[in-house]
Amino acid sequence: MLKNDVKWPNSRRYKSHGEWEPIGFFSNCLCNATRFDLKLGFFSSSAINILSDGFATFLYNGGRMRLIINDILSEQDKYALLQAKNEHYIIPALPLTDLVSLKEILSERGRHFFDCIAWLIKNERIQIKIISPKGSNGISHTKCGLFADATNKVAFDGSCNFSRTALIENCESITAFCDWDSPSDKFKVEDVEDDFLQTFLEKDDTVEYLDATEIRTNILSAFPDKELNDLLKDEAKLLSDQSISNLPLSVQRALQRAKNKVNNVIKHIEDERIKAYTEKTEPHFPYSSGPRDYQVQAFENWKNNKQKGLFAMATGTGKTLTSLNCLLQIYNKSGYYKAIILVPTITLVEQWEVECRKFYFNNIVKVCSKYPSWQSEIDRIKLKETIDPDNASYVIISTYASFVRDKVFKEFATLPKKRLLLIADEAHNMGSGRILDKLDGIPFLRRIGLSATPERQFDDAGTARLYEFFGASDKFTFEYTMQEAIDNGFLCRYYYYPHIVRLTDAEMAEYMKISLKLAKMYNNSRKDFKKSDDILKILLLKRKHIIHKAINKEKVFRSIIHDRFVEKGDLKYTLVYVPEGNRPDDNNSDIYDDIDIVQDDDFSNHIIDKFTRIVQEVSPTTTVKKFTSDSTNRDEILTAFANGDLEVLTSMKCLDEGVDIPRSELAIFCASTGNPRQFIQRRGRILRTHKDKKFAYIHDLVVVPEVSSAAESFNMERNLLAGEIRRVKDFALLSENAYSSVQELDDILEYYNLSIF
Incomplete structure (x- = not known):
């Protein structure tokens, strides 16, 4: 959908050679709209080239198109046709009806667009109006239009020509108006739509309307009938890494979302095809080798x-x-x-x-x-x-x-x-x-x-x-x-790097207040708490909250990301488990038996935004995406991550149970949950095998409060830390660098007189 599935700049303005490329606007809107009204001046093969990105996906979504164009081709197409036919023959302007000749000089990308146009004509999902200015030798030179889905509309207007030069090489801009933004923007959308309809319904006295029958017939005869599946596959090929690698980096990034969208559509169609086939097949084991x-x-x-x-x-x-x-x-x-x-x-x-x-x-x-x-x-x-x-x-x-x-x-x-x-x-x-x-x-x-x-x-x-x-x-x-x-090759071998994180003085002071209260509820001989009630749970939550938001995690995390980027030159296939935004709720006595936390959305967003921003500060060119319970396009995100199009995922508890991401190579655990199951699940995520992955790398941020041995709570803290150390030990001893990873714990083990064995 246009509102939720397209990433919009706050200014709604797109400009060449920047983060928000005009080409990204068109490709992403095409992938998410069901109607496209376009009032265009020059109709050139360069324009066709640009519109190809996302066009088959637009058709798959049920897209319908209304097109208003002039009857003059661009100078580029005139020149190409003259070279193809007779370089000595000169004509002032080439009418659109000569599409058979045009096809001979169109690029693969251009042919794909005409295949899509032919499909629309055959399925009666396009209407074309050809116009020229009345009583003038000039041309119609408008550049505006409207995208719509079932709920919303987005209009656009600006200096941007539909040509490769304009959208990629020139410094052009276009402004979008979204009808959900404000009443003023809604009026602007309605104005663009009314202007389009005035011309399209042949009520515009300033232009002459030419017969479009011949152009429609020539498109259908010149371009063979293709199935929608074939058009989608053509589009995926046009959007492949190899096909767009010669474009500016900003343009490549702008086209990535269109690429992900069309690949997801193809996967969905394939899944449906498999589903239809399997309904006729007897149950059996899915692999010819049978169960292990x-x-x-x-x-x-x-x-x-x-x-x-x-x-x-x-x-x-x-x-x-x-x-x-x-x-x-x-x-x-x-x-x-x-x-x-x-x-x-x-x-x-x-x-x-x-x-x-x-x-x-x-x-x-x-x-x-x-x-x-x-x-x-x-x-x-x-x-x-x-x-x-x-x-x-x-x-x-x-x-x-x-x-x-x-x-x-x-x-x-x-x-x-x-x-x-x-x-x-x-x-x-x-x-x-x-x-x-x-x-x-x-x-x-x-x-x-x-x-x-x-x-x-x-x-x-x-x-x-x-x-x-x-x-x-x-x-x-x-x-x-x-x-x-791991020994049998079903999971990947890995290197494990624990990092001791210490609390600041202010954090430690707050922590000790809670620790001393907890010590009064702790049974040192049994090494557990005397009873479990709401007060105990609230205190444990407050303690956990301090560990979650420990400010020194950011410094350690930045160092890990920086070193990895310097070593590899990129941050591809990196998972970041950020601290969870949980807080104790002193006014809430309904502590769930298995979910003893209350979610603080503002705090959650603040934390995940902070860690996401650190990645971008270390490497501004790295693509990074938040993956949370609010993410609506999870499959798209995971597909982009697996393909390497999206390099880093920052997640909050959403990549634990069951999510399969075999291509991940580096995991950074910034969330000190104290829950061994959660860490084991997360380790399992990163250890999935992949043909291009030899080892996985895990960095684990372990927060260790240094409680004075004279403190009343020292024995309790020592016993609680012993449980955390057991988890680190399990991680370390299965790693390829077991000895060096255990060495990282020497100082803290000595301080608390603990042994890892």
């Missing part, structure tokens, strides 16, 4: 454990494939597949659907806030179960948040308890309060829990209940460690 040996072993362990199991598998080792292989084995034996898959986020709902379709499990129902029509689909499943249960196959994918709602839970509970397989992704979520309360009411006997880290931090009771539910009271049903995954 350890995935077969996981199934055998699960089957021998009364079809219950908790799979503790390192991130990146194929937990999804392993569990779906169990469902496939059920199908191979019984002729049906029935499953409910629970996931923590909507993003994972989408990812699991993709994985299920790879197995050719096709009757898929998604239950979450994004898909409110799930009820009717569940009703059809229940009806099929009543009429023909042996042939009722389906997969239901639901978020945990939807699953625990009473209405959804009751609907699911009526499904067959003996035949249906329950798969819980990131199964540690099953031990949280609201789901934990419903465990006894879950009737399904076939169960698989998946997690890289099933244990729940500071929650032994929840962990024990989780293990019992999945039939893993004594040990995991199947375990595949990160060490095994």
Whole structure:
């Protein structure tokens, strides 16, 4: 959409040779509009060249075009045609009807535009008016127009000609008017639209209207009929790195968004094609090599454990494939597949659907806030179960948040308890309060829990209940460690660099006030807190808040980014986990059992903006993007990152559970959460293998408050730090530079009299 999916300059002004190139305006609007009204003076092959970027995507979006042009070609095209025909023959102006000749000298990019125009004519989605000034030897020389989608309109006007020279080489500008900005801008949009319609509806007394029939016929005859898929692929080729590499860097950056958009559209079409094909195919394992040996072993362990199991598998080792292989084995034996898959986020709902379709499990129902029509689909499943249960196959994918709602839970509970397989992704979520309360009411006997880290931090009771539910009271049903995954080549080898970050004097003073209060609630002999209540949680949150916003993190982060840039010359494939914007809420007694934080959006934005800005200060040419819960175009962002078009992602908690980004090479952990699961998940993200990646590099900012040994809270702080050190040890000992990474901790270990072993 124009308002939300196009990046706009605050001034709404585009100027050549700067951050906001005019060519970027046209390519991005084409990719996001469904209507394009263009009132143009010169209609040249150079103009065609520029409009090619994003045009096929415009068609795919259902785009319709109205075009007002004059009947004179540019001097450049006149000269080219004369050279092609007879250099001694001179004509004063070439009419547009000679398109057959024009095609012979058009570039590949120009031919692509005419292919698109021909497609529009064939599908009756373009109207063309050809005009010339009445009673004059001059020409119509306007340069304005309007883009529109279902909701908004954007008008443009300015000095900018539609030619390669104008948009790339000259210093030209164009101003956009967005109807959502202000009443004044809305009036400007309406004025441009009214002016266009006055001419288009042949009510303009200042021009003569020429017959466009011949030009329409010649376009259709000169340019062969192409399918929309072919046009999209042509456009992707025109926007490839190699094709645009000779353009100025600012223009290349402006075209990147159009390139990402068309590639996403092509991927979507391909996914839909695969989907249509798979609906006619029997379920089977998606790879001809079949499941890996350890995935077969996981199934055998699960089957021998009364079809219950908790799979503790390192991130990146194929937990999804392993569990779906169990469902496939059920199908191979019984002729049906029935499953409910629970996931923590909507993003994972989408990812699991993709994985299920790879197995050719096709009757898929998604239950979450994004898909409110799930009820009717569940009703059809229940009806099929009543009429023909042996042939009722389906997969239901639901978020945990939807699953625990009473209405959804009751609907699911009526499904067959003996035949249906329950798969819980990131199964540690099953031990949280609201789901934990419903465990006894879950009737399904076939169960698989998946997690890289099933244990729940500071929650032994929840962990024990989780293990019992999945039939893993004594040990995991199947375990595949990160060490095994690295040794067997399923995860990438890595270098690990911990950085000790110290609090400032002011931060330390604030920290000690909280630490002394916490010490009164701490049991030194048991090495835990005497009780858990709202006051304790609020104090722990205040303590965490100080660590999150430790100002010295910025200095360390800047140094890491600078050194990497100097070493490599770029910052491609870099993930930055910024500190989370959490704060304690002293007025809120509703502390959630599993989410003991309150999100402070202003603080969150301030922090992520600060770390994003540091990247830009170190390297102004580096492309960097924030990736948060508010990001609406996540798939586009991740695709651009994987392609190297977007070099750095700064994220706040959104690249933890389940997001697959194998091309990432460098991760910087600036968020000191103290949650070992979160760090293990993040390490798993960066260790995904890729054919062009040999090693991964992890920098970990570890905040260590230096509490006086005479302080009442010293033993508590020492014990809490010991837990943090264990996490660092786990990271270090699996790394390629284990010895040197451990050495970084020597001073702090000596200060607190701790050992890493």
